[in-house]
Amino acid sequence: MKSLTDPSQALSAGLAKIRTEFHVPDGFPPNVIASAEAVARRVPSQHADRTAIPYVTLDPASSTDLDQAFSIEASGGDLLLHYAIADVAWFVEDGDAIDLQAWNRGETLYLPDGKAGLYPPLLAEAAASLLPDGPRPAVIFTIRVAGDGAVKLDGAERAVIRSRAKLAYDSVQPSDVPAGFAELARRMAANEERRGASRVDPPEQEVERLADGTFRLSFRPLLQSEQDNAALSLAANMAIADAMLAHKTGLFRVMSGPDASKVQRLRNTAQALGLSWPASTSLRDYQRTLDPTDPRQAALMLEIRRAGNGASYQPYQEGVVPWHEAMAATYAHATAPLRRLADRYVVRCALAIANGQSVPQAVTDAFARLPKVMGRADARASQISHAAIDLAEAVMLKGHEGETFKAVVTDFVDHGVRVQLADMPVVASVKASGLRQGDGLTLRLISADPDQRSVVFESVTPA
Known part of the structure; x- marks a missing residue:
């Protein structure tokens, strides 16, 4: 990992340019803020009291928009995952100012110097967030996880919970989490293997702002705590997807191989x-x-x-089994409603069917509209992420023009090859021919332009 000192403020200026270029929202309109201030004071009145259950959250240390809290108990040979999801729908009503703004955004956008939330911070990072500073309204999904990792939605209810601790991926200890956490993750991993699931979690290239104001560009593999925590969401999302499919309704996450x-x-x-x-x-x-x-x-x-081929959203269709090839299962997104618009509607759908109620017509109507809205939001988030990384690479390499770098060919692109630098977390394209994937070569840096978010190398000789 390498820190970017950014003395010329090139990275900061470039991030501001990215925000403008991709129309990243800056704050919220006054009417949305006013609505958030009003609904944040809503006292839960349709919720059971589950504050005695010891819930905890597990997220990046800096996160304050906490969608999920969990508790686990044994039930014979099964494990019961009580998965509390932020009850966003308690605060946001169909067609209100907050809802309309959320439909314009689709999802929270993350940049190294801050985020543009799906909902105002007063909700997403306070009243609706499952922080440990007081009771919060939630939708609790009870997921039964069998010894072989098979999952089933046992029930769902609106409830008030109180998180006991805000745990962080990089510091959590086994004694911090509920008993059964590691065993549940093990069961889900074993079930994935039996299903032939093919999820790929390569190290991610990311730009991170450090406490001293510098930035770091790195390849970051997932921590074990992140992988184990992801198993909880996986269990909930699969169980909810199966329940929706059985009731011939829902919005699913699909992907072909x-x-x-x-x-x-x-x-x-x-x-x-x-x-x-x-x-x-x-x-x-x-x-x-x-x-x-x-x-x-x-x-x-x-x-x-x-x-x-990339994942997308698909509403229920009669006679069609929605399938996510990487998960090797029917799958849905339900566990991040503070950050993804679609999840709010999936939560409402699952809550209804788990309690023998009809799915609200507004939810069914939303399922038809959401694939296009979420596809557009996902595409913008991806473009912003790539632009930020391109910018950071250019800032990192600025001033090193003329120097040589060892690299490895990873793929072919138009008129050349894609390479990975050996000593920096930088991926670039180079005009070259006669090379194979895996070949080593030496590159000379011709230019690094943060303003254009571009770096140009030329091939010198084989490495």
């Missing part, structure tokens, strides 16, 4: 990277063996993710 030609290209990439991929081993099975801390295996994991 790479076709045969892309799988063969991935096999070629593995060979070029010096990795052994037996001919009898499927992509699903092979990628579960990859280690994200190994640079060459991490490079292949990134290529596997690029080879996928």
Whole structure:
């Protein structure tokens, strides 16, 4: 990892430019703020009292928009996950000023120097957030996790909870979390393996603002605590998806896998990277063996993710089983309603069907509109993330023009190759020919332009 001191404020200026270019909202209109101030004072009146149950949250240390809290108990050989999700719908009504603004945004946008929330901070980081500073309204989903990791939605209710602790990924200890946390994660992982799930979690290239005002660009693999915590959301999202499908309603997250030609290209990439991929081993099975801390295996994991067709949203359709290839399951997004618009409606749907009620017509109508809205929001979030990384790479390399860098070819692009620098978390494209994936080469930096968010290398000689 390398810190960016940014003495010229090039990164700060570039981030401001990104916000303008991608129309990142700056705050909220006065009418939305006024509405948030009013609804934040709403006292939960349709909620059971579950404040005696010891819930905790687990998130990045700096997070304040806390969607989920959890408690776990044993039930014979099963585990019961009591998964409390922020009850956003208690504060936001269909067609009000807050709701209309959320439909314009789609999701929270994250940049290294701050975020543009889906909802005003007074709600997302205070009244609706499951912080440990007081009781909060929530929707509690009870998920039964069997010994083999099979999941079932046992019930759902509106309730008031009180989080006992705000735990952080980088400091949480086994004694901090409820008993059964690690076992539940183990069961879900074993179930994924039996299903043949092919989730790929390569290290992410990210720009992080440090406490001293500098920035750091790095490849960051997931911590074990993050992976275990993700298992809770996975259990809830799968159980809720199955329940919606059984009731012939819902909004699902779907994704198809790479076709045969892309799988063969991935096999070629593995060979070029010096990795052994037996001919009898499927992509699903092979990628579960990859280690994200190994640079060459991490490079292949990134290529596997690029080879996928991308996930999207799909409302229920009669006779169609919605399928998420990477999850090898029917899947939905329900566990982050403070950050994703679609989740608020999935939560409302699941709450209704779990209690034998009809799904509100407004929710069904929203399911038809949400795929387009969420697709547009996801695309903008991805563009912003890539722009921030391109900017950080240019800032990091500015002043090093003329220097040489060792790199490895990871893929082919138009008129050249994509490379990974050996000693920096930088991915770039270079005009070159006659190279194979996995080949090493030496590059000379020609230019690094933070204003254009571009870096230009030329190939000097094979490394």
